[in-house]
Amino acid sequence: MFYPLELQNNTLNIPNSEVEKTTFKDLGLREAQLEEFLASNLELLVEDDENLLLVGQQVRDISSGRTDLIAVDENGNLVLIEIKRDLDDIKSRKEPFEFQAIRYAATLAKINNVETLVNKIYAPYIEKKREISQQGLTAVEQAQRNLNTFLESNESKGIFNKKQRIILVASQFDDQTLSACAWLSNNNVDISCFTIEPLKFADQLFIDFTKILPVQRNEDFYVDLAESNSSIKRDNSNRISKKRYLPRMKELFEWGILSPNQKVSIKNQDNSDATVVDEKTVSFNENIMSYNQWGKVVTGWSAMSVYEWIIPEGQIKTLHELRLERIDNKQRD
Template sequence: MLIPVKINKSIDIRDVEITNTNFKSLNLKEEQVEEFLLSNIEVIFQDETLLVVGKQVTNKENGRSDLTAVDENGNLVLIEIKRDVEDIKQRKEAFEFQAIRYAASYAKINTPDELVEKIFASYIEKYKDEFELGELTAYEKATRILNDFLEKNNADKTFNSKQRIILIASSFDSQTLSAVAWLIANNVDISCFELSPMKIGDNYFIDINRILPPPALEDFYVEVDDKKRPVYSEKRNTPITRSYLPRMDKLFEWGVIKAGDAVVIKNFDNSEATVIDTKTV
């Protein structure tokens, strides 16, 4: 709830009308919402870094996805957009099922080169005025941008290990939210964001909220300051028994493990893995 106020050594309520609206009432088309997302993706998804690599990508069954991105872990992210709940209800196929079909087709992209060839190069070619190509072809530019992004985020070895889905609308119906909640409970990486336009006085604002998945209680906990913990610079001759697992970056810092070491989960068969870095085995 927003309350317009005037502050001048006191707090007084201003006589300003707040009106909730939607994109359809503002005569905005889905393509315009899509362009807004494309231009402001770092503002809307402030908690993560996304590289947009495709727009209106068509699969072999003539399915057309809205936006395609790569996240900081190298996963392909499918972003599907509807203006509001009425647009969702008017679809013959459920909103979330449509996104699942598109995400399934992305599971076949195994390497960054495949992503460039099938999606990213054509996206840059179509919107080349927005990219400084110089003497590079669209394929070469796409390869450089994608490889730089993956290298910067240490995600080249985890490229497309899973696919994610983000659904966006100014409002959702209960059946869509119910289906998405069930998918989340069954380990599908899918989320719902509401982008709700509102008018305050003569100005327009967009309220951005992640509806699903809801934040966990642990997200609100404040961690203990680890700067005051003792630093273990030497390996001990006797094993350390712990009732919890330290973070991987701490194990690296303490010299307990390093890249190339083999690790196993105690009492779990066939759990051996090779350490790549602080994030990946």
């Protein structure tokens, strides 16, 4: 449950005003507006050790189906993102929400090289959004450059689209959809479900964004032992084996790996220097923004792994490498 707080004379109080649930429909918002919001804030849909590059929106297939959003993740996989405003929108469809997504994902599975993605999806998206480079590149050339840079930076060019991911987003899900998605997840289909609900408090609006599937296990919160060489390994399926739920920004500040007013940069990115403000924000070009927003501005990606790309001044290692090193040293003591 979401509770607002007031701080008065160093005392916490719950205000008299209550948090009220509302709906996007009551707010006069359409599904298209929700789609645009998520297109600009894809970091809400991924862990902070994941990267995303948005490559398509409202993409039609030959059967006249339309995919809401398409992205590429740090493993080179295509990510299908389907959005429904509310439960009524899910129930009003002729086919189940999850079946629609599976059908679209099957279409994406046919894209087996970068050139096909560029020509059929990414270049038209760039052209539609008028994101043509100032360097005189065509939409195809710009798409090719963006995608190759993203894949090469994440060392995933050679494993492009070996697997597809599905992300479903709605303010509510019916039991049948959740049951089907849970079964798919248990049978190794990479599918996730998120709820996004608007809340009112006084004159302010808030978003309650929650991942409800797949369900986390207690073991997911255990901190893994660091690799002896502090590196990230690829498993036999060519997916990057990453350690999730490692220490976050709070611990990095406590350990002195990061501190306010410290200079930081983004790996392999020129002119990316920023100044740490606190655990959540940096100052870049005299603007205060989140770490992920800074990464998006510098790289052009839709979401950036802050731990695997940020390098503190005076270091050659990323935050991820530094925290693994710290864990390794603590285990030796």
